[in-house]
Amino acid sequence: MSDYNxxxxxxxxxxxxxxDGASVAVGTGAPCAAAMLAQKAHSPNLVIIFEAGGIAPLxxxxxxxxxxxxxxYKAVMASGMCEVMETLARGMVDYCFLGGAQIDMYxxxxxxxxxxxEKPKVRFPGSGGxxxxxxxxWKIMVITPQDSRRFVERVSFITTPGYLDGPGAREKAGLAVxxxxxxxxxxxxxxxxxxxxxxxxAESIHKGFSFDxxxxxxxxxxxxxxxxxxxxxxxxxxxxxxREEVDPNRYIIGR
Amino acid sequence: MxxxxxxxxxxxxxxxxxxxxxEFFHGKNRALVGKVMTVSEAVAKxxxxxxxxxxxxxxxxxxxxxxxxxxxxxxxxxxAFAGHTSTHDFQILAAGEVFDRCDIAYIIxxxxxxxxxxxxxxxxxxxxxxxxxxxxxMACRLKAAAAGISFMPARNIMGTDTFKHSAAKxxxxxxxxxxxxxxxALWPDVSAIHVHEADxxxxxxxxxxxxxxxxxxxASKHLxxxxxxxxxxxxIRSDPTATVIPYYLVDAVCEVPYGSxxxxxxxxxxxxEEHLKMWLTVEKDPEEFKQFLxxxxxxxxxxxxxxxxxxxxxxxxxxxxxxxxIDTVNxxx
Numbered sequence: 186m187s188d189y190n191x192x193x194x195x196x197x198x199x200x201x202x203x204x205d206g207a208s209v210a211v212g213t214g215a216p217c218a219a220a221m222l223a224q225k226a227h228s229p230n231l232v233i234i235f236e237a238g239g240i241a242p243l244x245x246x247x248x249x250x251x252x253x254x255x256x257x258y259k260a261v262m263a264s265g266m267c268e269v270m271e272t273l274a275r276g277m278v279d280y281c282f283l284g285g286a287q288i289d290m291y292x293x294x295x296x297x298x299x300x301x302x303e304k305p306k307v308r309f310p311g312s313g314g315x316x317x318x319x320x321x322x323w324k325i326m327v328i329t330p331q332d333s334r335r336f337v338e339r340v341s342f343i344t345t346p347g348y349l350d351g352p353g354a355r356e357k358a359g360l361a362v363x364x365x366x367x368x369x370x371x372x373x374x375x376x377x378x379x380x381x382x383x384x385x386x387a388e389s390i391h392k393g394f395s396f397d398x399x400x401x402x403x404x405x406x407x408x409x410x411x412x413x414x415x416x417x418x419x420x421x422x423x424x425x426x427x428r429e430e431v432d433p434n435r436y437i438i439g440r
Numbered sequence: 441m442x443x444x445x446x447x448x449x450x451x452x453x454x455x456x457x458x459x460x461x462x463e464f465f466h467g468k469n470r471a472l473v474g475k476v477m478t479v480s481e482a483v484a485k486x487x488x489x490x491x492x493x494x495x496x497x498x499x500x501x502x503x504x505x506x507x508x509x510x511x512x513x514x515x516x517x518x519x520a521f522a523g524h525t526s527t528h529d530f531q532i533l534a535a536g537e538v539f540d541r542c543d544i545a546y547i548i549x550x551x552x553x554x555x556x557x558x559x560x561x562x563x564x565x566x567x568x569x570x571x572x573x574x575x576x577x578m579a580c581r582l583k584a585a586a587a588g589i590s591f592m593p594a595r596n597i598m599g600t601d602t603f604k605h606s607a608a609k610x611x612x613x614x615x616x617x618x619x620x621x622x623x624x625a626l627w628p629d630v631s632a633i634h635v636h637e638a639d640x641x642x643x644x645x646x647x648x649x650x651x652x653x654x655x656x657x658x659a660s661k662h663l664x665x666x667x668x669x670x671x672x673x674x675x676i677r678s679d680p681t682a683t684v685i686p687y688y689l690v691d692a693v694c695e696v697p698y699g700s701x702x703x704x705x706x707x708x709x710x711x712x713e714e715h716l717k718m719w720l721t722v723e724k725d726p727e728e729f730k731q732f733l734x735x736x737x738x739x740x741x742x743x744x745x746x747x748x749x750x751x752x753x754x755x756x757x758x759x760x761x762x763x764x765x766i767d768t769v770n771x772x773x
Contacts, residue, residue, distance in 0.1 A: 343599075343600040
């Protein structure tokens with residue numbers, strides 16, 4: 186297959202990381218499309234959870250808001266924010282998806298301010314539920330464009346915890362053990378985290394790009410996995426499901 | 441005594457003292473009396489300059505839009521605001537420069553729709569003192585207040601700058617020695633929540649997700665309810681399982697059909713994305729935005745007049761069809 190766009194590739198790659206029987210806390214947009222695709226392609230028992238209270242909906246269309254009525258359409262439960270966040274705190278949510286203005290080598294995410302907090306150059310929405318997801322889910326997934334202004338050595342504000350300043354830092358701060366950033370999926374590559382140093386490393390490079398291309402668009406020294414491979418392309422079946430069932434109006438894949 | 445490991449440096453806008461709150465709630469009337477009034481009466485009576493305000497729902501889902509508009513019309517000022525799951529409500533209140541203190545969990549944005557240019561200008565203007573939190577942190581603060589205790593522990597936020605700029609504290613658990621963050625209780629002076637059904641006393645039913653509204657209703661010193669429709673007290677008593685907010689928490693009941701517009705109301709009508717897009721577009725030019733506000737909010741008498749300007753019942757019918765996934769053009773649904 187070669188006839189696909191970057192968004193379709195990123196969504197397909199994200200979907201393959203969501204195994205059957207797992208649970209995933211998502212927002213709107215690409216993460217939601219990935220969860221819907223995973224459900225249709227290979228993980229019919231994937232539990233989709235939205236922060237405002239929607240639990241295991243049968244999503245009829247792509248939601249616009251994480252609290253709109255689509256997020257609990259034919260759901261098993263229309264609950265509330267505490268129910269959802271406490272489910273994360275109990276360790277029952279495997280994955281969460283996050284985005285942000287900046288991400289650093291330890292997977293820390295900034296969605297609060299660029300510049301000084303007191304007198305910000307740019308003010309963003311803040312944590313919302315991101316810190317909650319990133320603190321309490323087992324594994325953090327990120328879908329974001331590869332860009333050296335976005336992938337920075339140190340984020341100017343840690344809104345949501347990655348591995349903070351390195352190995353053991355999450356646990357030392359008080360966050361649950363064995364949690365943290367898992368995959369960062371971009372238009373060029375899939376990054377994971379080195380198990381020892383907790384630093385971001387390239388694990389697979391998308392067709393048409395080299396490791397150097399990815400490094401050039403990263404504002405810090407990117408590590409390289411010993412098993413670096415080319416990212417498998419989306420299959421014909423994944424593309425069909427994505428285009429015909431998940432996002433027929435091309436709200437996400439048309440971006 | 442807990443050992444305090446770390447403290448946020450952010451300001452605390454409300455006193456978390458549980459006994460003072462108990463004293464207040466002790467004085468709250470438990471008599472079954474009618475509380476129906478107009479939106480303008482409710483805002484005049486219960487929303488006061490300088491006080492702490494919270495809005496229920498989730499930004500553009502089940503929000504009390506009429507109350508937000510009326511707060512602007514009555515030119516309320518110098519309030520503190522709970523910027524919790526707030527999107528379109530924040531956009532409206534920022535347009536009126538209603539607040540000068542803000543607890544921030546999520547502000548400025550309208551989720552995937554984009555950022556509010558005006559709300560951003562307001563937050564970058566230096567006119568607002570703020571404190572950082574997360575959505576769950578704010579829900580915990582309300583939950584503590586609802587439980588009548590001065591804090592609630594949780595397991596998020598620790599180690600981040602969000603924590604550093606909050607007013608939370610990290611302590612050691614006296615049982616296990618692990619670190620936990622403690623969130624101070626938040627008792628808002630006044631809140632407004634939009635529901636599906638309420639009786640004249642304020643017994644409320646809502647359908648779909650409750651977000652943090654059950655906690656908010658119990659934490660708030662004064663509570664204004666706007667409801668899609670009034671139902672009889674007999675109807676409420678015929679199915680007490682369905683009551684989620686009991687009357688003695690409520691101070692005012694306002695019947696506002698389509699009251700979450702342009703937001704989504706579950707099982708009733710979908711959000712008006714075209715109208716919300718218009719807000720985001722006109723906000724880019726402050727002069728154009730001023731004219732927009734004059735036309736839609738300051739120049740309207742009440743919510744009904746605003747609804748008429750936005751297309752009235754004909755538009756609502758389209759949004760109803762969207763909510764129920766009915767395709768009226770192709771005859772499917």
